[in-house]
Amino acid sequence: MPMTRREIDALLKQPNIAVMAVTAPDGSPHAVPVWYEWKGGAATIFMFRESFKLKCLERDPRIALVIDTKKRPYKCVILKGRAQIEFRKADAWVRRISIAYYGSREGAKYADSLKGIAFALAKLKPERILSWDYARDSDS
Numbered sequence: 001m002p003m004t005r006r007e008i009d010a011l012l013k014q015p016n017i018a019v020m021a022v023t024a025p026d027g028s029p030h031a032v033p034v035w036y037e038w039k040g041g042a043a044t045i046f047m048f049r050e051s052f053k054l055k056c057l058e059r060d061p062r063i064a065l066v067i068d069t070k071k072r073p074y075k076c077v078i079l080k081g082r083a084q085i086e087f088r089k090a091d092a093w094v095r096r097i098s099i100a101y102y103g104s105r106e107g108a109k110y111a112d113s114l115k116g117i118a119f120a121l122a123k124l125k126p127e128r129i130l131s132w133d134y135a136r137d138s139d140s
Helices: 005-012 052-059 092-102 104-113
Strands: 018-023 029-034 036-039 042-048 062-068 075-089 118-124 128-133
Touching: 005 075, 005 128, 018 042, 018 052, 029 042, 029 052, 036 092, 042 052, 042 092, 052 075, 052 118, 062 118, 092 104
Parallel strands: none
Antiparallel strands: 018 029, 018 062, 036 042, 042 118, 062 075, 075 118, 075 128
16 A cells, blocks of 8 residues: 655655666666665655766666665665755765764764765755555455
8 A cells, every 4th residue: 555745754754775777788777776865856866976876877877766665664765766866075964874874873974984975965855755554455
């Protein structure tokens, strides 16, 4: 059963590892786990500048992002659209997302280790959102 907009926003605001799917230069699918931040109706995805996923997006900006829970009752949101790429050096955004995924101490330590490193952000304002909540489909 689909989730409401409020339920989708609540799930996407949690620091779940997402799976990003893009098209490789040879036309094959390429799927990889990523960190993201959901804010203002868009997902911002963290990537290192040398990453293959970034090369794929630079060639073809179409993207699907799958965010799901890992515990029952399972929930899932799929975001589809085109990514807009922005290049940066480590900054407050990197610190915020590192802390979200690693916790205060380890996240700050990881963010500090990235100072001066070039990275990219892919912003996905979804053209299509699919969702489901398996708890609504079960008899439990």
